[in-house]
Amino acid sequence: MQFTKDSFYMALLQRLVSLNPLQTVTLDGTTRPAIIVAENELVISAQPVSDAFYIEWGAAQMVPQHVGDRGLMEMECLISYHTFGTVQSGVDRGRALAALDMVLLSICEPPRTSKRDYTQSPSVDLGTSILWTTPSLGKVSGTEAAKNEGLPRGNDGVRLERSTSLRVFFFPEVSFL
């Protein structure tokens, strides 16, 4: 299962670097591509950085009708990101969020990659591929603004955030006989 998580992250990271090498963040003094696996980071109380994709993994289960020796599993994946826009006034925050949406959709295509063991260097092809669904773009929520009853989503907030979800399918390394 860890191979699946690593392979998914590495695929998206490599595609992001290829698509826009300037989309980076600085974490712990290190500049890196703006895609982060939350569970791999230091446990600190700092807020997530803006304009970066945060990957969180959820429940995993066997896919119905694909159980047994050649069982196929699926695992939930949540990718969240937020932005304040690119200008001081934040008036382009909606456009900045839409740009992040498009980047995410782009790096999720093609929706597959080979499953590799990244605990070794160079990584080792494990023989199968992982695949995933098209990301479902969840609602936009805005924060850090005064409550405005006329705008229930709070999209006038200076911080716009979106969570997306998808399902990743993979053949586990375990044989379920």
Next chain:
Amino acid sequence: MSTLPVRAAMVPVTRQIRAYFAPMNRVAGTPSIFDPGKYGAFLLGAPPSPWLDLGWVENFQRFCTTLTEPLRAGMPGTPTTQFRGPLDARIEFDFREWGKLQMALACGSEHMNVLASDPTANAQPSGGTPLAAVAVLPGSTASQIVLGAGAVNAFSPGNLVAVDADYQQQTGYVGTGISAAYVSDPVDVSRDANYVRRVTFNVGRVAQQTVTSLLLAQPLLGGAPVSGASVQQVVAFVDREGGSFFQEWSALFIAEEESGGRVCFHYPRLSPTTAIEMSMPLTPTAQPRAVKAFHREDEVEITKPISSLALHAAFQAMPHVDENDSQTVVCYRSYFPAAMAAVY
């Protein structure tokens, strides 16, 4: 890479089926052949010539109604051997994209280019008397149509154009590169000099215009214009229920590999059909039991009342003799195992 064979890689996982078609040489009766050894697992977005990418298709179903008959002997009538009855295989699917080829294949008979009409012409359901054709000059290619200064201004970027020779009162198949129709008697087509351009597959969209040429967004399917060709504007496509002509194309369908190997289905000869018998007769003398209604288009609901329209297509697989062993077959299923997949 690990050198251990992987059993999970033996499971082909796919998301969608992609369709490729290639024209048959109707005069010689020879199909376009997909050679798995020669073309291998090509990039799906860049099919080898002459295969044309017709996009993802849905509801792809392959039907085999070839019967096997046992030959029985002895008192208990036990099977001693068996043989195959009449070969019969069909496929059915939906084109999600509409285009000249998709319409022609889904309908199955002549596919008409509606030529821009002379405003004074009588109305005709497949297009009346068209505006005069413009002669194509030497030096033209499948992507660049040279018309000369001045003449080129009859067209604009964005126009669809049909590029082919004038009808010369010949009989037989017509259409440059791809047989688009069959003329039995010039009288049938009113000896219309524009007839070939009414049916030709040599259609393109003008992307840009130079002082002398039209630059097409996609190359003409039938290749460079023949000597004496002319060009006319196309405003729409029309197919018809009826007609005596049958399209016949070679086809290749590929189950895109998400995990595991690639599976390809190659039909050397496909001829469009409509009525699908729900069950074949069990004996040669019995009548087919029922015929399923055939929907020309399928509505794919987006949300009520919005839907997209898909072109429903069905084909009868026609026989082909495999030169390797002289066996008569109708389709080939090839499998490219994934790297390191176990063999069995």
